Structures are given as C-alpha cells and as structure tokens.
Amino acid sequence: MGSSCVVGLQWGDEAKGKIVDLLCDQHDVVVRYQGGANAGHTVVHEGVTYKLSLVPTGILRKGIDCVIGNGVVIHPPALLQEIDRLSAQGIDFGGRLHISDRAHVILPYHLAEERLTEESSSTADHLGTTLRGIGPCYRDKVGRVHGVRVIDLFHPAVFRDRLDRIINYKNRLLAAMLADFEPFDPRTVADEYLDDAETLRPFIRDTTAWLHQSLAHGKRLMFEGAQGSLLDIDHGSYPYVTSSNSSAAGIAAGSGVPTRHIDRWIGVVKAYTTRVGGGPFPTEQDNATGERIRRVGREYGTITGRPRRCGWFDAVAVRYSARVSGSTEIAIMLLDVLSGFDELKVAVAYEKNGQRIADLPASLADFDLCQPVYESLPGWSEDLTGVRHWSELPLNARNYVQFLAQQVGVPASIVSVGPDRRQTIMVAAGTRA
Ligand code: GDP
Ligand code: IMO
Ligand code: MG
Numbered sequence: 001m002g003s004s005c006v007v008g009l010q011w012g013d014e015a016k017g018k019i020v021d022l023l024c025d026q027h028d029v030v031v032r033y034q035g036g037a038n039a040g041h042t043v044v045h046e047g048v049t050y051k052l053s054l055v056p057t058g059i060l061r062k063g064i065d066c067v068i069g070n071g072v073v074i075h076p077p078a079l080l081q082e083i084d085r086l087s088a089q090g091i092d093f094g095g096r097l098h099i100s101d102r103a104h105v106i107l108p109y110h111l112a113e114e115r116l117t118e119e120s121s122s123t124a125d126h127l128g129t130t131l132r133g134i135g136p137c138y139r140d141k142v143g144r145v146h147g148v149r150v151i152d153l154f155h156p157a158v159f160r161d162r163l164d165r166i167i168n169y170k171n172r173l174l175a176a177m178l179a180d181f182e183p184f185d186p187r188t189v190a191d192e193y194l195d196d197a198e199t200l201r202p203f204i205r206d207t208t209a210w211l212h213q214s215l216a217h218g219k220r221l222m223f224e225g226a227q228g229s230l231l232d233i234d235h236g237s238y239p240y241v242t243s244s245n246s247s248a249a250g251i252a253a254g255s256g257v258p259t260r261h262i263d264r265w266i267g268v269v270k271a272y273t274t275r276v277g278g279g280p281f282p283t284e285q286d287n288a289t290g291e292r293i294r295r296v297g298r299e300y301g302t303i304t305g306r307p308r309r310c311g312w313f314d315a316v317a318v319r320y321s322a323r324v325s326g327s328t329e330i331a332i333m334l335l336d337v338l339s340g341f342d343e344l345k346v347a348v349a350y351e352k353n354g355q356r357i358a359d360l361p362a363s364l365a366d367f368d369l370c371q372p373v374y375e376s377l378p379g380w381s382e383d384l385t386g387v388r389h390w391s392e393l394p395l396n397a398r399n400y401v402q403f404l405a406q407q408v409g410v411p412a413s414i415v416s417v418g419p420d421r422r423q424t425i426m427v428a429a430g431t432r433a
Pocket of ligand 1: 012335
C-alpha cells in the first residue's frame with residue numbers, strides 16, 4: 001500500500017485527526033495541503049489529549065515527517081505558539097517539520113479585516129468564520145498585489161519595503177471603515193515577522209521538491225485534509241464555506257504532488273452531522289435530539305469552543321462529497337454517541353416543491369426549500385465504547401453502518417466508538433456493505 005488521503009466529507013470536525021493518527025503506522029509523511037489555524041484536530045491516546053491546528057497530526061508519532069504545504073496559510077505567531085504548546089507536551093519536532101517556502105503568510109491586518117466583516121456588517125453577511133485571518137489571506141493570495149509568501153520573509157529589505165506599501169493601503173482602508181481603528185506600524189509588524197521567520201528558518205524549504213524526493217525513495221505520504229468537503233470553496237455550500245479547496249480537489253494544487261500517487265482515498269464522516277458557523281444544514285435538529293447529540297458527543301469547537309449545530313446523517317450531502325473527493329472507503333466516526341436513541345433517521349433524498357431531488361442545489365434559496373426525506377432505522381441501547389470487533393457490535397448498529405455505506409455508495413472500512421486510538425473497529429473487506 002502506498003500513499004493515502006484522509007478528508008472530511010461533511011462540514012468539518014469529522015474526527016479526521018483520529019484517523020490520520022491511526023494510519024500513521026502505514027505511512028512515512030503527513031502533509032497538510034490547505035487551510036490554516038482554522039483547523040482543530042484532536043487525538044486522544046492513553047488519557048492524553050493533543051490538539052493540532054496548523055501542525056500536521058503526524059507530529060505526534062515518532063519517525064513521521066510532517067509537511068505544511070504551499071496551499072496552507074500560515075500565521076507565524078500562531079504556528080510558533082502551537083509548536084511551543086506541543087513541545088511542552090513532550091512532542092519532539094527534531095528535523096521532522098517541513099514548511100513550504102511558497103505558503104502564504106497571515107498578517108495582523110488580515111485578522112482586522114476579518115473582524116470587520118464578521119463583527120461590523122449586517123447579520124446577513126456574517127459567515128461565522130473562525131476569525132483566524134484565513135479568508136482575507138487567501139483573498140490577497142488570489143489578488144496577488146498584496147500577497148506575502150514565506151520566502152518573502154527571507155529577503156528582509158524587499159519585505160520591509162513591500163510591507164510599508166501594503167500596510168499604508170490597508171491602514172487607509174480600515175481607518176475609513178472602523179471608528180476606533182489603531183493603524184498598524186509597518187516597522188513593528190516587519191520586526192515581529194522577521195524575528196519569527198528566523199525561529200522558523202530551520203523548517204522552511206521547497207516542500208514540493210522534498211515530497212517528490214520522498215516519493216522517489218519509496219516513502220508513503222498521507223494527505224491530511226482540514227475542514228470538510230462541504231466547506232470547499234468550489235464544491236461546498238457557497239458562500240458558507242472556507243476559502244480553500246478543502247475536499248480532495250485541493251491536494252495537487254496545495255502540495256505539488258499529482259494525485260496519481262494516491263492509492264487509498266478515505267472519506268471521514270460522523271455517524272450524524274455537525275456544522276459550526278452559518279449556512280444550510282437540512283438535517284439540523286434544533287431541538288432535544290440535537291441537544292442530546294451535542295451533549296453526548298461533546299460537540300463544541302476544538303479551537304473556538306463554539307457549540308456545534310447537530311443533526312441527523314445527511315446521505316444526500318455525503319454522497320455528493322464522496323464523489324467530489326473520490327472516496328473509495330469511508331470511516332464512520334462517533335458511532336457510540338448514538339447509543340440510546342430508539343430510532344435513528346437518515347436523509348436519503350431531498351424534496352423541493354413536492355419533487356424528489358438527489359443532488360445538492362447550487363443556490364442557498366433552493367437549499368432553504370429542500371426538505372430532507374428520512375428513512376428511520378431502529379437504534380440500540382448498548383454502550384459501544386468497549387467494542388473492538390465488528391461482530392461485537394449490536395445488530396442494529398451494524399445495520400445502521402451498512403445502511404450509511406449503501407446510501408453513500410462507498411464501503412465503510414473503519415468504525416470509531418470513542419476518541420482513543422484503541423476505540424476503533426477495522427471492518428474486514430468481506431463484511432463491508
Ligand atoms: P477533526 O477536526 O476532523 O480532526 O475533528 P475534531 O477533533 O475537531 O472533532 C472530533 C472530536 O471527536 C474530537 O474531540 C475527538 O476526540 C472526538 N472523537 C473522535 N472519534 C470519536 C468517537 O468515535 N467517539 C467519540 N465519542 N468521540 C470521538
Ligand atoms: P477542522 O479541520 C469545522 C468553518 C467555520 C465557518 C467556515 C469559514 O477542525 O474540521 P474560516 O475561518 O475557515 O474562514 O470559516 O468554515 N470551519 C470549520 N468548521 N471544522 C473546521 O476545521 C473548520 N474550519 C473552518 O466555522 O463556518
Ligand atoms: Mg476540528
């Protein structure tokens with residue numbers, strides 16, 4: 001088995017971190033290819049919880065190399081803080097972290113710009129972002145005139161000169177929009193970023209060249225998606241999405257590695273659905289069912305602490321995202337959270353104006369008109385957290401997993417029944433739906 005990708009098929013927080021950590025045994029390198037510190041991936045092992053944001057999850061495993069690819073957006077102060085935090089937990093970075101010289105840099109004005117749109121505009125324009133500067137940084141990347149890349153921090157004179165012009169422009173814009181705006185001082189910002197760059201210097205390289213060399217030496221790569229396919233800028237529920245290609249579509253662009261190198265295409269889903277921030281969510285349960293899922297599943301944001309919106313599994317949405325992300329197997333996570341429901345519902349289609357539709361609508365207005373068509377399955381009462389083998393799962397739990405796989409059209413290869421690495425069931429190929 002060679003290289004793999006692990007991507008979320010819902011709106012993020014599908015427990016991708018757990019799967020990446022689990023599969024490290026079969027890989028040599030973990031690669032982040034998009035997003036930034038908006039991600040929050042949790043790994044629990046032997047009672048210790050690790051939270052990863054910008055650093056690839058592979059850093060938790062000795063001997064695994066980790067790449068922050070060109071498609072990621074990096075806020076150096078946040079990255080250094082994360083490195084310090086993980087080091088304090090005993091994680092050894094020794095020569096294992098590789099950061100792309102082409103990745104774009106998040107600057108303080110990006111955070112201010114995001115606060116401006118998220119906090120000062122009318123409620124209708126709020127997206128409910130993570131306020132990590134992700135959108136404004138990608139906007140400058142695509143706009144080109146104001147984009148700053150990691151490599152620029154290693155040409156100090158040019159960087160200072162350019163930052164002077166950029167900050168002059170941003171200050172004028174922000175001052176016009178914000179009453180109490182304190183202008184940014186280009187020299188202070190440049191000093192801080194050049195200092196941080198020196199600390200990061202040993203990690204910086206041409207990661208695309210490094211990855212191709214690794215492949216040539218027979219190394220097995222694992223691409224770790226952040227966010228989820230339904231938050232993809234092109235394929236998600238626009239505009240309530242993130243600003244990168246968070247489906248598998250982003251892998252080649254965000255790492256420089258063609259996807260023909262990937263053998264295993266793993267889509268990660270929760271056994272239900274959650275979403276943080278605004279946007280359509282046809283199967284949302286804004287009621288006792290949703291509250292129960294939130295309570296039992298501890299559905300609060302890893303990074304922002306925001307309560308997640310919760311609802312039933314949406315097979316229409318996952319069928320769509322599994323197609324976009326090319327998933328050939330799915331990992332079904334947090335199955336344990338559903339213990340104790342008499343009845344479980346799964347959306348198998350949407351109905352719009354009395355007509356059944358099988359695909360996701362492009363427009364928000366159409367999304368609003370869609371009513372999920374549910375099929376109900378009997379639940380189970382047993383606690384699943386101690387189950388380690390497929391055959392030990394209650395029949396109704398097995399039927400539920402098989403039903404999800406059939407609806408999505410992709411076999412379930414992994415079932416997770418708790419946050420710990422060991423609370424995992426590998427589904428043998430012969431038993432998959
Ligand atoms: P990610 O962003 O996709 O990596 O997911 P998050 O880490 O943001 O959210 C998943 C949460 O579920 C984390 O708190 C995990 O520790 C937890 N988790 C993972 N798998 C399971 C599981 O099977 N059961 C339960 N109860 N929790 C799980
Ligand atoms: P992981 O990798 C869940 C959501 C935000 C918001 C939208 C845009 O942990 O699954 P952004 O800050 O990216 O511009 O916000 O995307 N979002 C996530 N939701 N999990 C994430 O990451 C997310 N990253 C961003 O809540 O709705
Ligand atoms: Mg998360």
